[in-house]
Amino acid sequence: MDRPSDEFPEMGMAWVYIVRCADGTLYTGATRREPAHRVRVHNLGQGAKYCRTRLPVRLVWCEPHETWRSALKRECAIKRMGRAGKLALIERVP
Numbered sequence: 001m002d003r004p005s006d007e008f009p010e011m012g013m014a015w016v017y018i019v020r021c022a023d024g025t026l027y028t029g030a031t032r033r034e035p036a037h038r039v040r041v042h043n044l045g046q047g048a049k050y051c052r053t054r055l056p057v058r059l060v061w062c063e064p065h066e067t068w069r070s071a072l073k074r075e076c077a078i079k080r081m082g083r084a085g086k087l088a089l090i091e092r093v094p
Helices: 035-043 068-080 083-091
Strands: 014-020 026-031 058-065
Touching: 014 035, 014 068, 014 083, 026 035, 026 068, 026 083, 035 058, 058 068, 058 083, 068 083
Parallel strands: none
Antiparallel strands: 014 026, 014 058
């Protein structure tokens, strides 16, 4: 039975991303849509509660994943990093 990947989160392309909020803080998230779309949602005040009072946000890093599960694992790992670790990750982007 074929179903869209939205119904089965473990299937399909996913992204992990970091945005820089207006106050300079970093927010890490995961999405099954293009990261630019997720940033637009955040900036409309419809994204994560954390970002709603720190608008606008700007995408500073993203990483593609083949599965939703791997994206969630990576998101969790990044969220455990300190700010210095996240900044180092962002700086490695060519």
